[in-house]
Amino acid sequence: MPVEPTLTRGAAEPGAVAREQTRCRIIDAATGLLERGGRDAVTTRAVADAAGLQPPALYRLFGDKKGLLDAVAEHGFTRFLAAKQQIEPTPEDPVKELRDGWDTVVEFGLTNPALYTLMYGEPARSTTVFRIGLELLMDRIRRIAGAGLLRVEEGLAAQIVHATASGAVLTWQSVPEPERDPALLVALRESMITTITTQEPAVEEPGPGGAARALRAALPGQKALSQAEQQLLTEWLQRLSA
Amino acid sequence: MPVEPTLTRGAAEPGAVAREQTRCRIIDAATGLLERGGRDAVTTRAVADAAGLQPPALYRLFGDKKGLLDAVAEHGFTRFLAAKQQIEPTPEDPVKELRDGWDTVVEFGLTNPALYTLMYGEPARSTTVFRIGLELLMDRIRRIAGAGLLRVEEGLAAQIVHATASGAVLTWQSVPEPERDPALLVALRESMITTITTQEPAVEEPGPGGAARALRAALPGQKALSQAEQQLLTEWLQRLSA
DNA sequence: ATGAAGCCGATAACATCGATAGCACCTCAG
DNA sequence: CTGAGGTGCTATCGATGTTATCGGCTTCAT
Numbered sequence: 001m002p003v004e005p006t007l008t009r010g011a012a013e014p015g016a017v018a019r020e021q022t023r024c025r026i027i028d029a030a031t032g033l034l035e036r037g038g039r040d041a042v043t044t045r046a047v048a049d050a051a052g053l054q055p056p057a058l059y060r061l062f063g064d065k066k067g068l069l070d071a072v073a074e075h076g077f078t079r080f081l082a083a084k085q086q087i088e089p090t091p092e093d094p095v096k097e098l099r100d101g102w103d104t105v106v107e108f109g110l111t112n113p114a115l116y117t118l119m120y121g122e123p124a125r126s127t128t129v130f131r132i133g134l135e136l137l138m139d140r141i142r143r144i145a146g147a148g149l150l151r152v153e154e155g156l157a158a159q160i161v162h163a164t165a166s167g168a169v170l171t172w173q174s175v176p177e178p179e180r181d182p183a184l185l186v187a188l189r190e191s192m193i194t195t196i197t198t199q200e201p202a203v204e205e206p207g208p209g210g211a212a213r214a215l216r217a218a219l220p221g222q223k224a225l226s227q228a229e230q231q232l233l234t235e236w237l238q239r240l241s242a
Numbered sequence: 243m244p245v246e247p248t249l250t251r252g253a254a255e256p257g258a259v260a261r262e263q264t265r266c267r268i269i270d271a272a273t274g275l276l277e278r279g280g281r282d283a284v285t286t287r288a289v290a291d292a293a294g295l296q297p298p299a300l301y302r303l304f305g306d307k308k309g310l311l312d313a314v315a316e317h318g319f320t321r322f323l324a325a326k327q328q329i330e331p332t333p334e335d336p337v338k339e340l341r342d343g344w345d346t347v348v349e350f351g352l353t354n355p356a357l358y359t360l361m362y363g364e365p366a367r368s369t370t371v372f373r374i375g376l377e378l379l380m381d382r383i384r385r386i387a388g389a390g391l392l393r394v395e396e397g398l399a400a401q402i403v404h405a406t407a408s409g410a411v412l413t414w415q416s417v418p419e420p421e422r423d424p425a426l427l428v429a430l431r432e433s434m435i436t437t438i439t440t441q442e443p444a445v446e447e448p449g450p451g452g453a454a455r456a457l458r459a460a461l462p463g464q465k466a467l468s469q470a471e472q473q474l475l476t477e478w479l480q481r482l483s484a
Numbered sequence: 485a486t487g488a489a490g491c492c493g494a495t496a497a498c499a500t501c502g503a504t505a506g507c508a509c510c511t512c513a514g
Numbered sequence: 515c516t517g518a519g520g521t522g523c524t525a526t527c528g529a530t531g532t533t534a535t536c537g538g539c540t541t542c543a544t
Contacts, residue, residue: 019491044531054494056533065531120412121363145459148452152429153483154459159413159426160433167409171401174362184401187394187437191402195433198452208464211457215482218450224481233478239466240457261520286502296523298504307502 023061026051027075030068034114042069073119074129080108081132094143095197101140102165102189105133109169117173120166137161144197146206148214151198164192212240265303265313268293272314276356284311315361316371322350323374336385337439343382344407344431347375351411359415362408379403383438391439399438406434454482 029050033042044065048055062068084104090097109116119129141157144150150157168188172180216237219230271292275284286307290297304310326346332339351358361371383399386392392399410430414422436443458479461472 167405
């Protein structure tokens with residue numbers, strides 16, 4: 001464990017702040033190169049040159065070129081999220097929240113195409129920024145489920161949201177500008193909404209009690225549970241609705 | 243214009259057939275490398291080595307590495323289409339035709355992931371194989387429009403089809419295998435169908451799924467059930483919501 | 485204060501990749 | 515026979531990701 005230096009006033013871990021500064025400068029340089037000249041323009045030498053230092057510094061700070069790109073993606077995405085999140089009153093309409101979230105990530109993809117294809121263009125990314133977006137999405141989906149408006153399973157709903165959003169962004173980018181039609185975005189969004197949500201809520205009252213009562217009412221006729229399981233479940237539902 | 247040689251029996255344009263043979267051998271080698279080792283494994287030297295010749299030969303035959311990859315994509319896609327197209331009676335149901343076409347391209351994406359991301363992973367491709375697929379798609383959409391079943395413009399419909407298909411494939415690839423759910427594919431396909439065509443979706447019975455999902459979302463924070471009871475209940479709710 | 489340890493900057497280098505030049509060889513039209 | 519064009523091959527160039535290595539500096543334990 002590093003010990004706090006006694007007489008260096010204020011600054012804990014003295015080199016860390018400078019480290020973070022150069023990290024940020026490198027990320028900014030790489031972002032500029034990415035936006036300006038596309039993905040092929042962001043080479044280690046070009047980034048180092050634009051940031052005013054040498055290639056080995058990148059490897060000391062990010063370990064790898066992939067690490068650099070991950071950091072760039074995370075920085076850009078969190079910055080975009082922070083700029084967008086402040087204007088969100090989070091009303092009591094979870095479906096509208098999902099719409100707004102979808103619009104936000106699609107708008108991010110349209111305004112930062114290179115960054116977006118870097119984040120979602122290839123599979124099997126499990127970076128921090130990915131987790132952040134997934135967590136936000138799952139939270140919104142869970143709220144819709146809590147309101148009794150979710151038509152499919154939560155995991156499947158998340159995949160549908162992701163698929164429609166990425167399909168929208170990538171298709172938008174693959175279409176030449178004169179043929180781009182904003183109707184594509186609203187069509188995909190509404191299609192996603194009607195696939196995931198149901199218009200009439202399955203439960204009237206919020207909270208576990210209402211959901212338990214609604215489930216008990218809908219239980220007869222189901223086939224997923226055995227007789228004994230259903231009996232015990234009914235008992236639990238009675239306790240939950242009290 | 244090359245003149246037919248007088249005494250070389252049969253073979254018209256003597257060098258051309260050998261040319262085409264080596265072209266095919268190179269494409270096969272590149273395809274094998276692509277499927278086996280991913281996109282980064284297909285380098286000019288590796289392809290030349292696998293095909294038993296030297297790097298400059300690739301450039302004499304394909305002009306460019308991009309040209310090689312385009313040829314690989316075209317070959318793979320047309321081969322897949324040829325294998326699929328023979329079992330298509332093309333009945334008088336244009337909507338079913340669109341469904342089958344969507345399934346075909348998605349199946350192609352799932353069985354040839356590297357090839358698919360090579361074809362559709364990056365925007366602004368205008369190769370021959372792209373034209374083929376687009377032509378087939380526009381044809382099917384036109385037939386739906388002819389039957390009076392198209393809800394949106396033809397160009398927008400094509401973009402929606404493309405977006406849902408590419409989103410489905412890319413999302414499927416980005417999800418780890420244990421969480422992959424074929425329901426994602428049918429959900430996206432049917433969502434696309436109801437968005438594009440005027441065909442009414444089959445109204446399904448509400449069932450206990452919605453209430454089960456609502457209850458599961460509301461479970462954390464409840465106090466009526468013990469830890470073990472809640473665990474078992476969660477499992478049952480998952481079965482009920484499927 | 486002094487030496488040790490670790491970080492930072494810089495140069496050079498290694499391995500690989502896409503792409504090309506140049507030369508030798510073969511084939512075939514004239 | 516001769517010249518032109520295609521083909522195989524080696525060598526090479528420029529660029530890229532990555533690493534080794536050296537010198538200088540700050541920071542910390544003694």
